[in-house]
Amino acid sequence: MAKKDHSQGITKVTPNLSVPDFMIEETVTGLEVLKEFVIPPFIKVIQKSASDELLQTFSPGDVILSPANALIAEMPRNEKGRPIEGAKGVFQVVPLFFYPEWITWNPIQLKGTEPSIVYRTIDPNDPVVAKSRSAKLRSEQHPTQPEYTIRHVEHLNFIVLLHNHELGSEPAVLSFSRGEWRSGTKFAALIRMRKAPIYGCVFEANVSIRHNPKGDWYGCDMANPSEGSAWVGQEGFDELKDLHEQFAALHKEQKIQAQYDIVDEDDEAVTKPSGEF
């Protein structure tokens, strides 16, 4: 596979955002539902099974900001377009806020006929939490179509800012679940080990290929930065603190809604439970 031209996907334009004169006096309406939720962009690692539309522009292992489909990090490839062995896609982030969410997912077979998400909660006392953490209870028969199974999944969500990145610093969701759940707990542990405010730390994401007997997929390992400072500068620290507090308040009001990747990978390949208690 030849190296793809990503230039179309990351073309940056500066739109004219000023309101035309004739609208200035008008009351702002029609945004009531939008105000209900904050839906940050989603940091997505492209998998082999991604949609054709994505695979026309990106290659497996690339990391993009969804839904804008802007490239964050590219998996290093040789001249034939094959991933270079041992090479990693790397980018840096500043975590702003962490929260877990528990979701009951419909099977991929019902895509188009039923919503992907059956149920979602951020309440740690919800019965779905215990189900998602137990290998025996994680999968259940679909309530009306017993030939299918629904799956309860714990998502470890980090609201992050891209650090020193040309895409700027819009908060985005970096989420870990299923086969990547353990990487998420490792990231949470690394943050705790710093013994500093979450929004004061810089981390590096290393994207590499994972293998298990059922297949392979690309996953993200978090580590301290291999280059540059592990801490944010004093300048801008207060803004980061403000952002953290804003997200903490939004979380308390249940107003953050992560836009997850619809589970369209080979389920068996990426869901091998690696984080059993």
Place this chain on the structure above:
Amino acid sequence: MKVLLKLLQEYGKMKATYLSGYGQLAYIRDEAKSGKYSMEDLVNLVHVSREISKLANDLRKEADGIVHILEQVVCVVYLTQAEGKPIRASLATGSPSMKLSVKLPHRERNPEDFQALMNYFGIELSSLTDRAVRPHWPAICEIVSVLAEEGKPLPPGIDPENTYPTYSLVIRSKRDLDELLVNFEKAYNELTTGKEDEAFEVAVNE
């Protein structure tokens, strides 16, 4: 919580067994030293003492295993909660802590990474050829944990993919268990309802 009461009652029995067993064994030790037993008696005493030792050791291993599992569960759930405060329970306060463990590069299978790691520590590979000196895994994990706390990168040769957190739980006792058992017995007798759960709640809240 019923299971906590049952476990506490097991602790009470264990303590009683420990005290009486310890006394009996100490008595036998003193008697044996003064030559009071025949050879046959001694063989029998060794046999029974070994069985006691085996049982105690088996139970210790089982308890250690349970402690490890419960610690992991507490720490992982703690990590997935937004707040990072110690967990204050009625009998004790638990403070989870974590370290970073690493999978070291294999000397034969991954010689480049192994050499990079040894160079980082200033160790000449030639000094390792006779196998008398080997990397000490717990000490390297300690170093890597300190680096992680300081925000420093991993030493060369160690892949972030080959790191994983390990958890431990520091327990600070808030209640004396023997006293709690006494309070429970007292509350159980006073309540006269025959409900152990109720009596236990009273004892815990005293």
